Amino acid sequence: MTQRNRTLLYIAGILIIMMSSTFIFPRYGRNTNKKVDTENNQQEISQEKLPTVGEEIIQENQSQYTIYIEKPIIIDLKDSQKQEAANLFITQSINNLIDDFKKDLPEETTETIQSSLEGEYEIIFFSDSLFSIRINYSRYLSGAIDLTIQSKVLNYDIENSKELTLENIFNQESDYLSFIATTASQQLNSAYSSSDEDITNWIKSATSSEKENFSDFVFNKQEILIQFSSDQIGSMIAGADEVKIPASDLMQYMSDSSLKTLWEEI
Numbered sequence: 001m002t003q004r005n006r007t008l009l010y011i012a013g014i015l016i017i018m019m020s021s022t023f024i025f026p027r028y029g030r031n032t033n034k035k036v037d038t039e040n041n042q043q044e045i046s047q048e049k050l051p052t053v054g055e056e057i058i059q060e061n062q063s064q065y066t067i068y069i070e071k072p073i074i075i076d077l078k079d080s081q082k083q084e085a086a087n088l089f090i091t092q093s094i095n096n097l098i099d100d101f102k103k104d105l106p107e108e109t110t111e112t113i114q115s116s117l118e119g120e121y122e123i124i125f126f127s128d129s130l131f132s133i134r135i136n137y138s139r140y141l142s143g144a145i146d147l148t149i150q151s152k153v154l155n156y157d158i159e160n161s162k163e164l165t166l167e168n169i170f171n172q173e174s175d176y177l178s179f180i181a182t183t184a185s186q187q188l189n190s191a192y193s194s195s196d197e198d199i200t201n202w203i204k205s206a207t208s209s210e211k212e213n214f215s216d217f218v219f220n221k222q223e224i225l226i227q228f229s230s231d232q233i234g235s236m237i238a239g240a241d242e243v244k245i246p247a248s249d250l251m252q253y254m255s256d257s258s259l260k261t262l263w264e265e266i
Contacts, residue, residue, distance in 0.1 A: 049076040051128045055121075058094065064142070065105060065115040069094060072121045072133055077158070085161040086131075093154055094119075097137065106143055115142045124218040124225070129159040130258050132218040150229055153216050157258045166211050169257045176253035180245065181209040184226060187243040219259060221266050223247055 054075045060067040071094055077083035101117045119137030126133075133154040140147035155164035162168070170176040185207040192199055206213055206228055217226045227242040247263040254260045 051075070051077045051126075053123055053126055053131070053133070058098070063114075065102075065117070067098060067101070067117045069098070069117065069119040069135075069137070070121055072123070072154075074131070074158070077128060082158055082161055086156055086158050089156055089163060090133075090154060093152065094135065097135070097152055101139060104139075104141060106141060113140075113142055116140045116147075125220045127158075127262075129157070130164075130262060131156050131158065132164075132220070134218055151216070151227065153218050153227075155218065159258050164257070164259060166215060166217075169255065169259050170250075170253050171255045174253045176250070177209045177211065177214070179249075179253060180214050180226065181207050183245055183249075184214070184243045188228075221247075221262065224250065 052075060054073045056071045056073050058067065058069040058071050072090060074083050074086045074090070077086075097119070098117065101115075105115055117137065117139055119135050122134045122136060124132040124134055131154070135152040135154065136149075137152065138147050138149045156162070157164050166176075185203060188203045188207065189200075192203065194200070213228075214226050216229070217224050219225070223244050223246050225242050225244050229241075247266070251260070251263065
């Protein structure tokens with residue numbers, strides 16, 4: 001082979017290597033970039049915030065009274081309007097609690113101890129479509145013998161932006177009130193196990209078939225919990241202050257609602 005042919009062969013070899021690299025290395029580079037993009041996407045998905053319950057402190061300190069309440073707030077809902085409506089419901093409910101306290105403040109007192117309202121929230125159930133939250137609070141009015149410990153329930157349908165009540169979760173044509181009243185009476189009589197006439201009368205009155213007796217309820221995935229305040233059952237006796245009714249026992253009395261949908265999915 002002549003020197004000229006060897007030179008041409010060498011140049012051809014270089015060209016072949018260069019042409020091959022344009023197919024091999026760019027493809028490799030593109031695959032690498034795709035892999036990096038996929039990892040970035042997965043990281044973004046994992047960092048996506050889920051709806052939850054945050055906290056805001058309401059605090060007021062006046063010469064006549066003090067207020068300290070832990071207020072729940074809904075955050076990170078995908079639908080900002082529904083989130084705003086849910087938080088407005090919570091705000092109005094707590095404002096009503098505060099307004100009632102201020103209305104009951106004594107006009108004048110010689111007591112040096114301030115009146116007070118303190119509360120904290122308890123999440124019974126929360127999802128992006130429903131929540132059931134209980135505000136446990138204590139009230140003391142200056143000059144009173146002792147403080148009052150009570151709770152306020154916040155049951156809300158986020159999906160449909162409305163409060164959940166007995167009227168909109170139960171079929172009003174059914175005898176759900178009679179069923180709830182009978183169940184509550186049985187559980188409370190069993191819990192107190194007393195033949196005392198006063199206790200018997202308290203329970204009988206507190207569990208009569210009236211909506212007002214059972215309006216303070218919370219719920220979770222398995223049941224409704226109906227709570228009774230001390231002035232319903234009696235502040236001087238010890239025992240159960242709530243009754244639990246399984247969801248399965250209530251389904252036949254329910255109208256279509258988000259709560260019924262939740263229980264049907266369990």
